[in-house]
Amino acid sequence: xxxxxxxxxxxxxxxxxxxxxxxxxxxxxxxxxxxxxxxxxxxxxxxxxxxxxxxxxxxxxxxxxxxxxxxxxxxxxxxxxxxxxxxxxxxxxxxxxxxxxxxxxxxxxxxxxxxxxxxxxxxxxxxxxxxxxxxxxxxxxxxxxxxxxxxxxxxxxxxxxxxxxxxxxxxxxxxxxxxxxxxxxxxxxxxxxxxxxxxxxxxxxxxxxxxxxxxxxxxxxxxxxxxxxxxxxxxxxxxxxxxxxxxxxxxxxxxxxxxxxxxxxxxxxxxxxxxxxxxxxxxxxxxxxxxxxxxxxxxxxxxxxxxxxxxxxxxxxxxxxxx
Amino acid sequence: xxxxxxxxxxxxxxxxxxxxxxxxxxxxxxxxxxxxxxxxxxxxxxxxxxxxxxxxxxxxxxxxxxxxxxxxxxxxxxxxxxxxxxxxxxxxxxxxxxxxxxxxxxxxxxxxxxxxxxxxxxxxxxxxxxxxxxxxxxxxxxxxxxxxxxxxxxxxxxxxxxxxxxxxxxxxxxxxxxxxxxxxxxxxxxxxxxxxxxxxxxxxxxxxxxxxxxxxxxxxxxxxxxxxxxxxxxxxxxxxxxxxxxxxxxxxxxxxxxxxxxxxxxxxxxxxxxxxxxxxxxxxxxxxxxxxxxxxxxxxxxxxxxxxxxxxxxxxxxxxxxx
Ligand code: HEM
Ligand code: HEM
Numbered sequence: 001x002x003x004x005x006x007x008x009x010x011x012x013x014x015x016x017x018x019x020x021x022x023x024x025x026x027x028x029x030x031x032x033x034x035x036x037x038x039x040x041x042x043x044x045x046x047x048x049x050x051x052x053x054x055x056x057x058x059x060x061x062x063x064x065x066x067x068x069x070x071x072x073x074x075x076x077x078x079x080x081x082x083x084x085x086x087x088x089x090x091x092x093x094x095x096x097x098x099x100x101x102x103x104x105x106x107x108x109x110x111x112x113x114x115x116x117x118x119x120x121x122x123x124x125x126x127x128x129x130x131x132x133x134x135x136x137x138x139x140x141x142x143x144x145x146x147x148x149x150x151x152x153x154x155x156x157x158x159x160x161x162x163x164x165x166x167x168x169x170x171x172x173x174x175x176x177x178x179x180x181x182x183x184x185x186x187x188x189x190x191x192x193x194x195x196x197x198x199x200x201x202x203x204x205x206x207x208x209x210x211x212x213x214x215x216x217x218x219x220x221x222x223x224x225x226x227x228x229x230x231x232x233x234x235x236x237x238x239x240x241x242x243x244x245x246x247x248x249x250x251x252x253x254x255x256x257x258x259x260x261x262x263x264x265x266x267x268x269x270x271x272x273x274x275x276x277x278x279x280x281x282x283x284x285x286x287x288x289x290x291x292x293x294x295x296x297x298x299x300x301x302x303x304x305x306x307x308x309x310x311x312x313x314x315x316x317x318x319x320x321x322x323x
Numbered sequence: 324x325x326x327x328x329x330x331x332x333x334x335x336x337x338x339x340x341x342x343x344x345x346x347x348x349x350x351x352x353x354x355x356x357x358x359x360x361x362x363x364x365x366x367x368x369x370x371x372x373x374x375x376x377x378x379x380x381x382x383x384x385x386x387x388x389x390x391x392x393x394x395x396x397x398x399x400x401x402x403x404x405x406x407x408x409x410x411x412x413x414x415x416x417x418x419x420x421x422x423x424x425x426x427x428x429x430x431x432x433x434x435x436x437x438x439x440x441x442x443x444x445x446x447x448x449x450x451x452x453x454x455x456x457x458x459x460x461x462x463x464x465x466x467x468x469x470x471x472x473x474x475x476x477x478x479x480x481x482x483x484x485x486x487x488x489x490x491x492x493x494x495x496x497x498x499x500x501x502x503x504x505x506x507x508x509x510x511x512x513x514x515x516x517x518x519x520x521x522x523x524x525x526x527x528x529x530x531x532x533x534x535x536x537x538x539x540x541x542x543x544x545x546x547x548x549x550x551x552x553x554x555x556x557x558x559x560x561x562x563x564x565x566x567x568x569x570x571x572x573x574x575x576x577x578x579x580x581x582x583x584x585x586x587x588x589x590x591x592x593x594x595x596x597x598x599x600x601x602x603x604x605x606x607x608x609x610x611x612x613x614x615x616x617x618x619x620x621x622x623x624x625x626x627x628x629x630x631x632x633x634x635x636x637x638x639x640x641x642x643x644x645x646x
Contacts, residue, residue: 202557207621208621211621211622212621219622233585233587233588234525234570234573234574234577234585236566236569236570236573236585236587238587238619238622239565239566239569239618239619239622240566242562242619242622243559243562243563243566246559246562247557247559250557250559251557254557262556262557262559264556264559264561265556288612289611289612289615292612294619294620294621294626295562295618295619295620295621296561296562296565296617296618297617297618297620298530298531298534298535298617298618299534299542299561299562299565303617
């Protein structure tokens with residue numbers, strides 16, 4: 001049966017299965033809690049945009065994050081359907097500066113340039129944390145840009161529980177990770193726009209977004225403030241800076257009342273999920289290199305086993321960038 | 324040509340290639356420095372044992388560790404040859420205590436029990452760091468046990484550069500990691516006994532041997548001494564304990580004048596090795612899950628690429644345990 005006319009209940013079941021099947025997600029223990037927002041009726045750019053705002057509102061939920069997916073009109077496998085160009089509903093701009101460096105999130109630099117080509121005007125005074133507009137494309141009707149009103153973007157300023165200087169680094173991050181460029185597929189049916197979101201695991205922000213050299217690259221600045229010898233072998237300044245970043249991000253989200261899981265708890269919950277799945281006669285598709293957190297991996301049970309290499313459907317799949 | 328009569332020079336070349344080919348070793352950048360100790364002439368248990376001592380002496384080199392491999396008489400692929408039963412030349416006993424717990428290294432508990440069955444008598448007062456005897460088997464001539472004289476086992480007591488209490492944890496480790504149960508193979512030739520050794524990467528001892536729950540399981544004790552809340556989510560006590568363990572192990576090895584590499588430097592050296600290999604037209608066999616260190620993985624370039632899945636020979640290969 002085509003997803004176009006399928007019962008919403010049935011689509012929700014498929015979406016939960018797609019989450020349960022995703023080999024890279026450590027957060028799958030609560031797959032049965034996924035809620036469906038049915039926006040298959042959205043026909044215009046505006047209607048799609050409004051459904052995105054509803055998604056942000058419902059899933060953010062003032063900080064007590066609810067896992068959710070919004071589905072737009074699906075197409076057959078080979079067709080081109082509705083596309084949200086952004087990789088996530090909320091992401092920060094990355095501006096190329098004259099000296100070749102980047103202000104903001106380097107991961108978004110190319111996309112930011114593309115949006116400006118299309119006419120997006122960044123705020124008068126650019127910052128490292130300017131939320132990008134949504135780029136929504138309808139098949140045959142082109143792309144339109146929409147600014148997300150401030151009240152839909154819950155953000156958390158990052159402070160450290162002990163170090164006062166930390167706040168002066170001026171770091172902040174958005175509460176909701178909402179992937180918006182993957183397709184949700186099963187049978188002959190493909191939802192080319194199906195943004196989904198849960199809550200963050202602390203390392204995603206602290207270790208990767210802030211720590212990676214080709215993202216905000218904060219380890220040298222944090223280590224310097226900590227008074228660590230960044231030129232000395234075996235001073236473990238990167239390791240120490242990573243721990244303090246985790247500590248700060250976790251603390252700030254807690255204080256702000258925004259849902260977040262630390263990697264150790266996530267690892268434990270994941271192992272319970274594996275046990276439950278296996279008790280139910282299902283093996284767990286998994287990609288070790290993504291599942292094991294980028295920090296203290298071997299302190300978790302999940303480090304010590306392998307995972308099923310099969311990639312069953314329903315599934316979330318990469319698509320060619322739409323831009 | 325059979326390895327039995329092959330030129331030592333030629334065997335050394337093959338051994339260097341076997342190292343270069345090993346998908347799991349992050350230390351391959353210096354593969355050309357591997358030295359060969361030729362003990363193909365060792366015919367009796369005693370002679371094999373003495374060659375093992377020479378290996379320890381040569382490779383340990385008072386702390387300035389030299390990478391080396393000792394080869395004993397090889398056999399054809401399907402034959403059973405000389406076997407050193409120990410997984411490494413130097414390992415600590417693990418004694419099963421009445422309450423079911425283990426004194427020493429749990430990884431060696433089964434093997435320790437087997438050695439005692441064969442007549443090994445542990446020291447009168449057992450400790451967590453009793454060096455196991457070598458169990459040497461010649462085909463058709465059975466197994467014999469040999470105590471390694473103290474002077475061949477360089478050890479490093481573990482202290483922390485800042486925390487005085489750390490020394491009271493009573494940790495120590497041996498300077499030389501010398502794998503002794505893998506086969507070295509090429510063509511139709513198999514060296515069933517071919518112990519090899521380099522120097523340690525800090526995480527092997529600090530993170531895995533001391534940190535793993537099923538090894539010395541020191542994270543709770545270290546965290547407690549650090550005054551961390553081990554019952555609190557998001558206190559990152561395991562992450563902090565791991566950093567201090569690294570710090571202590573690295574510091575102690577340095578102070579003792581024993582070669583050791585930290586995981587960040589090892590990662591950099593490995594990436595240079597990859598570039599050099601690729602510049603020489605060779606792709607690099609690699610196993611991401613082993614190559615990426617168990618800590619701060621994403622802070623290293625090696626996290627962000629894949630490796631060749633081929634497993635060429637010459638190679639080091641697992642063998643069925645001989646005991
Ligand atoms: C509820 C809390 C959740 C947590 C803590 C969580 C955690 C994670 C983490 C840490 C990753 C790896 C991200 C990276 O390294 O870039 C991931 C990937 C993923 N998660 Fe989850 N997740 C959650 C909810 C969800 C939901 C609701 C869905 C979909 C219904 C989902 C689907 C996925 C998918 C498809 C990926 C792979 C993305 C890719 O391949 O790029 N997750 N998750
Ligand atoms: C010189 C310094 C060296 C360093 C820093 C180094 C580092 C490492 C590390 C960290 C591992 C992973 C160990 C584990 O997680 O259990 C490893 C594995 C390995 N290394 Fe090296 N290594 C060195 C020398 C050598 C030498 C001289 C050889 C052989 C000639 C060698 C062959 C191997 C092999 C075969 C493995 C895989 C062991 C297995 O599969 O269990 N390495 N090395």
